[in-house]
Amino acid sequence: MTNVLVVAELVGGVARSTTLPAISAAREITGHTGGAFDILVVGAGSTAAAEGLGGYGARKLILAEIDGAYICERYAPVVAEIGQAGYGVLLACASSYGKDLMPRVAAKVGAGVASDITGIAADGGSLIYRRPMYAGNLFGSVKINTAIQVVTVRQSAFDAAAPSGGASATETVSATADAAASKIEFISLETIASERPDLTEADIVVSGGRAFKSAENFENILEPLVDIMGAAMGASRAACDAGYVSNDLQVGQTGKVVAPKLYVAIGISGAIQHLAGMKGSKVIVAINKDAEAPIAQVADYFLVADLFDAVPELTAAVAQLKAAG
Amino acid sequence: MKILVPLKRVADPDNANKVKVSADGAEVTTEGLEWMMNPFDEWALEAALRLTENAGTKERIGEVVVVSIGPKEATTVLRQGMAMGADRGILIGGADTNLDSGLVAAALQKIVAEEEPHLVLMGKQTADGDSGAASQMLAERLQWPMATFVATVKTDTAGESLLVERELDTGLMTMKIQTPAVITASDRIIQPQAIKNGVTADDFKYPDSDRGRYASLPGIMKAKRKPLRETSIGDLGVEATASVTYTKFELPPARTGETVFVESVDELVQKLHQEAKVL
Numbered sequence: 001m002t003n004v005l006v007v008a009e010l011v012g013g014v015a016r017s018t019t020l021p022a023i024s025a026a027r028e029i030t031g032h033t034g035g036a037f038d039i040l041v042v043g044a045g046s047t048a049a050a051e052g053l054g055g056y057g058a059r060k061l062i063l064a065e066i067d068g069a070y071i072c073e074r075y076a077p078v079v080a081e082i083g084q085a086g087y088g089v090l091l092a093c094a095s096s097y098g099k100d101l102m103p104r105v106a107a108k109v110g111a112g113v114a115s116d117i118t119g120i121a122a123d124g125g126s127l128i129y130r131r132p133m134y135a136g137n138l139f140g141s142v143k144i145n146t147a148i149q150v151v152t153v154r155q156s157a158f159d160a161a162a163p164s165g166g167a168s169a170t171e172t173v174s175a176t177a178d179a180a181a182s183k184i185e186f187i188s189l190e191t192i193a194s195e196r197p198d199l200t201e202a203d204i205v206v207s208g209g210r211a212f213k214s215a216e217n218f219e220n221i222l223e224p225l226v227d228i229m230g231a232a233m234g235a236s237r238a239a240c241d242a243g244y245v246s247n248d249l250q251v252g253q254t255g256k257v258v259a260p261k262l263y264v265a266i267g268i269s270g271a272i273q274h275l276a277g278m279k280g281s282k283v284i285v286a287i288n289k290d291a292e293a294p295i296a297q298v299a300d301y302f303l304v305a306d307l308f309d310a311v312p313e314l315t316a317a318v319a320q321l322k323a324a325g
Numbered sequence: 326m327k328i329l330v331p332l333k334r335v336a337d338p339d340n341a342n343k344v345k346v347s348a349d350g351a352e353v354t355t356e357g358l359e360w361m362m363n364p365f366d367e368w369a370l371e372a373a374l375r376l377t378e379n380a381g382t383k384e385r386i387g388e389v390v391v392v393s394i395g396p397k398e399a400t401t402v403l404r405q406g407m408a409m410g411a412d413r414g415i416l417i418g419g420a421d422t423n424l425d426s427g428l429v430a431a432a433l434q435k436i437v438a439e440e441e442p443h444l445v446l447m448g449k450q451t452a453d454g455d456s457g458a459a460s461q462m463l464a465e466r467l468q469w470p471m472a473t474f475v476a477t478v479k480t481d482t483a484g485e486s487l488l489v490e491r492e493l494d495t496g497l498m499t500m501k502i503q504t505p506a507v508i509t510a511s512d513r514i515i516q517p518q519a520i521k522n523g524v525t526a527d528d529f530k531y532p533d534s535d536r537g538r539y540a541s542l543p544g545i546m547k548a549k550r551k552p553l554r555e556t557s558i559g560d561l562g563v564e565a566t567a568s569v570t571y572t573k574f575e576l577p578p579a580r581t582g583e584t585v586f587v588e589s590v591d592e593l594v595q596k597l598h599q600e601a602k603v604l
Contacts, residue, residue, distance in 0.1 A: 133353075314590045
């Protein structure tokens with residue numbers, strides 16, 4: 001029997017949606033091992049955030065209020081302290097928060113880590129985690145040998161947990177920062193507000209590559225298509241590096257990993273590193289001048305065309321389809 | 326400023342789709358793929374070199390030490406690092422297949438104790454393991470402050486603190502971090518003006534590239550004579566127990582179906598609507 005501690009991710013007094021796939025993974029683990037899962041609601045606005053997390057079947061919610069922005073050295077100690085109180089698995093989503101925090105927690109509790117897992121299985125009494133390697137060109141099944149296991153889960157690989165009803169008990173703990181926290185001064189956090197669906201949650205993602213040549217072209221040519229399709233917008237690393245869009249739109253091995261129902265890659269050649277971030281999509285469309293671009297290896301539909309002609313045409317065609325009802 | 330940069334050799338990441346698995350699923354084979362410096366480590370090294378040089382005069386104003394864990398062949402990646410400009414190299418002898426993040430952190434902790442750098446600058450993940458855990462584990466072992474996914478670094482000649490911007494899922498965080506510290510590099514740390522060290526002119530622009538600097542021929546020749554120390558996991562007094570065990574490796578299921586080349590936008594829309602039913 002193994003108890004699981006889910007570490008919630010809080011932003012502005014609300015649990016970020018990344019917490020939900022983590023809850024799904026926790027449910028899967030306890031499904032194999034018996035045991036219960038608790039949710040550590042750590043961060044600023046924990047009381048408000050806990051209100052949204054009480055109906056997911058957690059045995060209890062543990063609230064740890066830490067004001068100000070997330071700084072690992074302020075969060076890791078309480079996660080480690082609670083984590084060592086009877087849990088076999090400490091788990092969070094592999095968002096930039098989870099990826100930053102959990103390995104440090106693992107080192108505090110002497111745990112092995114399985115990062116960015118996409119599947120969970122049981123083999124005899126052991127949990128086996130499946131995880132992508134070599135930019136998703138290989139999958140490894142890994143067993144964690146330590147008494148406590150630390151796991152981060154790939155958001156696109158686990159369903160966002162649905163509420164299961166009930167009301168979890170709550171308790172409050174206090175958090176003390178590491179000495180190292182005094183060596184860090186938070187200056188600012190610039191978040192990019194968007195009305196568009198979140199890249200990691202949208203059913204449709206439309207991404208642009210360097211072939212768009214400018215930020216203006218992204219805005220004037222790609223964005224209308226993104227919006228008529230009600231999609232989230234993504235981009236290749238090259239387009240982000242060139243400054244055509246903000247970095248948080250990067251899809252790829254080192255950016256966001258998405259698996260929507262429809263992924264449209266426009267002017268994107270399909271480097272290994274980009275494929276790593278989207279080849280799990282259900283349907284993949286490529287629009288590219290080059291029929292031999294590597295993106296063809298994963299594309300279900302390929303339109304060989306100049307994006308400057310094809311994208312406005314596609315926008316109009318989709319608009320017409322939607323109008324027809 | 327003294328910076329320690331860990332380097333890992335990885336099988337050619339641009340051909341990662343050619344990686345194979347043994348029949349019994351027990352081993353990964355990278356036969357036929359060239360060993361290269363982990364690209365993420367290469368960016369960290371390039372950032373470290375920029376932090377420790379006057380780009381205008383090409384004068385070195387600090388020290389960069391590169392370290393790798395691996396078999397004898399891994400010295401190639403250390404020599405490449407030294408050819409780019411690192412001053413010294415350290416090889417920690419040991420197998421580098423399935424390197425355990427905890428083991429890496431423990432080994433690097435020993436090197437840090439010996440070298441006493443101001444900064445450990447690391448790639449954010451390896452192109453093969455993709456775990457992205459060793460750096461945070463090292464920071465914890467050292468009880469040092471850390472900053473992951475760093476896109477820009479601004480410091481001064483004293484090097485007592487760094488102003489960094491971190492790339493998050495949700496935006497950009499700016500923080501000031503006191504050295505000694507552990508930093509991991511984001512994709513954008515080698516943008517032309519991402520690194521400012523208070524010595525290189527503020528308006529200086531490095532070339533726009535997604536690779537670190539090429540090693541010049543004189544650089545390659547000099548690297549052959551730069552000190553390279555060899556030690557081992559055992560010699561460092563690190564316990565070699567693995568905290569994780571890989572039980573199996575598999576290739577991902579191939580995407581089914583052929584690519585349908587459509588002739589027009591209209592055909593595409595029609596197929597997405599009627600055939601694929603995603604529009």
